Amino acid sequence: MSERLTIWEQARTLGHSRRDFLQFCAWLAAAAGIEASQVGQVVQALETKPRIPVVWFHFQECTCCSESFIRSSHPIVSDIILDKISLDYTETLQAAAGHAAEAALHETMKKYHGEYLMLVEGSVPTGADGAYCCIAGRTALDTVKEAAEGAKAIVAWGSCASNGCIQAASPNPTGATPVHEIITNKPVIKVPGCPPIGEVMAATIVHLLTFDTIPQLDRVGRPMAFYSRRVHDTCYRRPNYDAGLFVESWDDENARKGFCLYKMGCRGPVTYNACGVTKWNGGVSFPIQSGHGCIGCSEENFWDNGPFYNHLTNLPGFSIETTADKIGVAAGVVTAAGLVGHAVLTSIRKRDVINETKK
């Protein structure tokens, strides 16, 4: 492993001008939600701090987080972030393979003990002693514990690492477990979503890179800058909700007009994410803008809180498509029948009492 360059030094060797570098710093600051007056801090950090060594693990996942990350809109992000952090290990993108890759991983973990950033994509299966996910002959469970031991910070990429995601859906056959339930002695920054927004991922790394501190997290460990508001509250269709203008079916006039998808089961009102603001694919669109409701992919248990196209989720313990309303109406009918029956019984059994009272 060569001597660790700062990001500025690295940029210079790649032929970037000072102007490019400053522009990049300003852009990073904006992406990470840092205010303009603090851009100087970002510049200073990138000039003076050596590149953070990063190990990026892939366990039970589909790699959509990586795909999202490398597509983060500003080309410079994927470029620079991948260049600027010292990505020493990542199964998907690394050039090395086999023993060479494993050697790189172990060298980083040894050499930069306590300094490296650990990024985890995918959940960790705990069933059958972790046998459902093995890399280089070792279980994910082993690897994650070993790597976490010397990590400076841990980032859980995506809903798999944050919440378990679809492989944790009932009955969770492999015992898929989110990282924070395995590593309990270190803060885990959760960046949920299936996948998370590329810019959000990049900005989270930028924050760690720049300030050397964990960004402000909410109650469940997500960066406040991106997960403090509901998709519903930042949705451009929100005025239709307040006006009671809803899409009634997928092919109606209201759908064409772009009314609110609340009645089509949109999970925007219960989902915390930046989709309405940052959007996807370089700000082109996001699910609701494309006419489909949010499925709440960044929320815990979204995979079990179906059906996606009903506003109310099913009542647990009852069959599919049984909402609280159906059970409520049935109970109401039974109750009404009971009351009528009782009234009839009363009018027969207590006729004399009622008549006597009337005198």
Added chain:
Amino acid sequence: MAEATYERVYVWQAPVRMYHWINACCIFVLVATGLVIGRPPALMSAGEASDSHWFGWVRFLHFSAAFLMSFAFLVRVYWMFAGNQYSRWDAFIPRNWTRLKTQWREMVNVLRIDILQLEKEPIDYVGHNGLAAFSYFGIFLATIFQIITGAALYAPMSTFWLPGLFSWVPPLMGGEAIVRMWHHAFTWIFILFTMIHVYLSIFHDMTEGRGEISSIVNGVRFVERK
């Protein structure tokens, strides 16, 4: 029924009666608006969003009524410690083993006499009978549940610190979608309770003639003089 003389007993004090009616109005508004929020009707589908805000107003009504009901409930809880014997907390929660057994016997009696009508002679309770007390305890718990889950759902759209106190609820219950589902499901408890409650009040009023209905207006019931 043989000749009997009755005396007027002041049972329901003013705060109890006021709570009852405020609560009744709030439940009516909350259930009606809550069901609309859960499944909004397709009104004015041809309009523009800028022309209307009716769904916003429905939600506003829901939240206002919820705050009113919550504060009324707090006053009622205070009155459980300040009120007379019929409104105190131990009228609903048995304070010891003996009271629990008494309440259990009362509940069986109420089932036998009032519900199944195996015996004809009515039982006379001055305050709540055992079964009624038990069901009110249940509805108090349901009220607390609705206040907590409702505040938890309201918190993210508000800067008010009070609902914010309950922002720990969604992570605990497994996300806001789940909280929403349970908050909605509990609505039905209030609907069923109201049906049974109103029916039984009329039933007691008609079969016993002790001023069951009017007592919640003027606080007075008629009790047989022994």
